[in-house]
Amino acid sequence: MLPYSTVAELLAAGPAEAPAIRATEGRPSLSHAGLRSLAERTVTALNARGIGRGDRVAIVLPNGPEMASCFLAVACGATTAPLNPAYREDEFAFYMEDVKSRALIVAQGAATPARAAAAKLGIPVLELVPGEKAGDFTLEGGTAGTAALPGLAETDDVALVLHTSGTTARPKIVPLTHGNITASARHIGATLALSPEDCCLNIMPLFHIHGLIAAVLASLGAGGAVCCTPGFDALKFFRWLDEERPSWYTAVPTMHQAILARAERNAEIIARAPLRLLRSSSASLPGPVMQALEATFRAPLVESYGMTEASHQMASNPLAGPRKPGLVGLPAGPEIAIMDDDGAILPRGAIGEVVIRGPNVTKGYEANPEANAKAFINGWFRTGDQGVFDEDGYLRLTGRLKELINRGGEKVSPLEVDGVLSAHPAVAQALTFAIPHPKLGEEVGAAVVLREGMQLSERELRDFAAKHLADFKVPRKVVFVPEIPKGATGKLQRIGLAEKLGLSA
Template sequence: MTEETPMSAATSIADLLAIGRDEATAIAAPDRPELTYAGLRRLVADTVATLNRLGIGRNDAVAIVLPNGPEMASAFVAIACGATTAPLNPGYRAEEFDFYLGDLDAKALVVERGSQSPAIAVAQARGVPIVELVFDPAGPAGAFTLEGSSAGTAAAPGIAVSDDVALVLHTSGTTSRPKIVPLRQRNVCASARNIRVALGLTPADRCLNIMPLFHIHGLIAAVLSSLGAGGAVFCAPGFNALRFFALLGEAKPTWYTAVPTMHQAILGRAERNREAIAASPLRLIRSSSASLPPQVMRALEETFSVPVIESYGMTEAAHQMASNPLPPRPRKPGTVGVAAGPEVAIMDEAGSAILPQGEIGEVVIRGDNVTAGYAANPEANAKGFTDGWFRTGDQGVLDADGYLTITGRLKELINRGGEKISPREVDEVLMDHPAVDQALTFSMPHDKLGEEVAAVVVLVEGGEAAEQELRDFVARRLADFKVPRRIVFLAEIPKGATGKLQRIGLAQRLGLSA
């Protein structure tokens, strides 16, 4: 990048990609030659020109259904430089693709040549043009061409600029219809910059991406922040705890980012991979997208001998909002750190005042990385924004040093006869029991109290514990009304597509009521 356009001033992905040295590695993958920044910039120019020839331009939504890997990473950044990317989970069924392709008003669907995805038949039925991504498995990681039929003339050709929409993603829709979150070029670039600063990323850094690339965490925290620092991203074909340590040896990353369930799976195999850990050049480990139990943070730091940086992110913020700082500043287990980009504050329930430090309320944010609003949804925007602040839906508290503790999702708080219980508080106590590997607390229906406390538990390998034993263990640490009425033992806790544990709807899924 030239001195006239430092990364701090980059407000488009094309500008951001200009920082890397021509000969430096941008994208890598197992058993593939690496793609340099010069190659990536050529790929961007060729991709935008091809899209324009196919009648696709800036702010046209392009749905992308590709497996995890280098082509998904490069397709995201290259297509985003000339259109609006809409990555979709390849694991969706036809009915889900039908909803998303219709809701997005997609101008095209990008799939790998030879793909058997049900999205193809859905797109054909809807009249959405199919664009095939073609690549050479022996060629540089992430290099591809696009092939398809022209759908006319692009209304807005050329390279995308600051106010063009780079990325649209849907909210999870756990309790309501999924909402479309449009993120402009300047939003995603601001978030990538915030992550680069928080982690001290430089061109010498190399990220091992194991996150799915249809989710904001992998797209921005792993891919875009690495490229915005002039560093490299090594793209795994998805997360596999059995292969993780082999990838450490091949990729030689300086950091990786993941959700807590992935970290726990890695820890489960760490003991038998001591040599790979000792040989690893890791500088830090990052965790985000769900609360990291303090026990897991301690175990990771003891195992890998590097700092674990817990961060706080969400789609509407183009990912990062807060982050624990790097040493020598303190990391506070159980917190998500300090504001790391946008302003972070705590608002009262009525939305009428910002609360002082030490008081619990709703976490609100504002800044360059935050979406301007949901697409075509005035009701959600009226509820989601107050006096310029975006209301996250998370309950939290700021301490005297400005560190933020998330006490729970407001929708996930358990209301037991008027007593409000934070599921996370119960999780952390359960996980202190030596036989417990994972725990997830949630509400279950109760005919008199409205809601009662329940939990699912995964025991450590070879561990033993009875339900009453765990209830007694919690009762010694927490008030009686917080003690789970039911504890269910499972081999694995149900997770969403991105690896996040699912509290909402779990009682119904397990057929529980009190």
């Protein structure tokens, strides 16, 4: 793995004529040399419009090759701020103003409320015009200017700003430097033994850290390719797998479960698919789902542990094994420790808060001293996750600290209950959550999606859970639903679920 520390250096490493950016619509691919040339032209074009290192550029593009290449090319000479294309005008206005965007990039002719938000804020709009090859583009529009800091970005320049997905509080800005994100790309490449022979089928949204770093940056940093889809579609996934013949893909658990549900009817495609590995991250994958995916695809499923503030990857199950279902593996990048409430590092086997430090970890939230005072302790970043190292040094997450259910003083880990409920043969998906209770404070509830054609009563599932869980952990209320509410990146929404399902006290 070459020692790159900026996105431009990372792109310089790829074999010139080999494909870098591919697309599912049958367009010719963009080579590594072509991508390098695109990045140079883009930095020059931005500099000519007065945008240089440290200036923020909001990017609102649909998933696809241009979104991937635009992120890479803009990052080489400015700071990228990718935004969810599904936002409303007021959301675009909030995020663009919050990060102090100097420009907005949208697809030529695209009708997006981001345009109106930019107009209100006086932010110039640049139109991305796709080229013939996948991911190739030119920028049109904007006004001429002189960049204060022209040229290629340096290691300590901010490459990417993202907002945390706060459930109640105002979202915090996470600035990630070139040093942060290229370190994470190296860590992922090493964990998965990525090489120029590899191609990742990207089904993750590209306004999210998982898709940007694991699928795009890690692939290109290893000299390989990324095949960009228009976004996750369980109905098209197997056709893409057959036509594009990727060596791996990375996804969140809800996507893996949707793929697994359609696997049986696509057995012939799976049999001829050259998948070397599958990767899961961004939420906990139930052990039975991991085992079913490995058996179905006859390839290792590597579960990794990631978060925005760590430029994605923190821990991972090793590719060569042993891979432990329900555990997120060994430290795979930053140092990881378990800490008590007073800031003391705990020994192996003790439960506490997961803390991290290393080259891929953000130096702090932007303009938020209060959040930084809470987040950093003795040089460690507090993840907000509770966990424990087993005897082999593998990390088991026991839940988000703010999601632990406090039932009359007894703490229940929703992840543990999810794992037990998911092991029932009739259960396709399960999500455990807190229901407000007048006497106990909180009670245990679960939302469950059944497998197609299967039947199960609430009583039967509770009896099954009681064989594996202490009585206070068994859900008192099980709601069978056709689908569990998900966020924009496919993550299941645990907090606030009781209210959504009408179960609030």
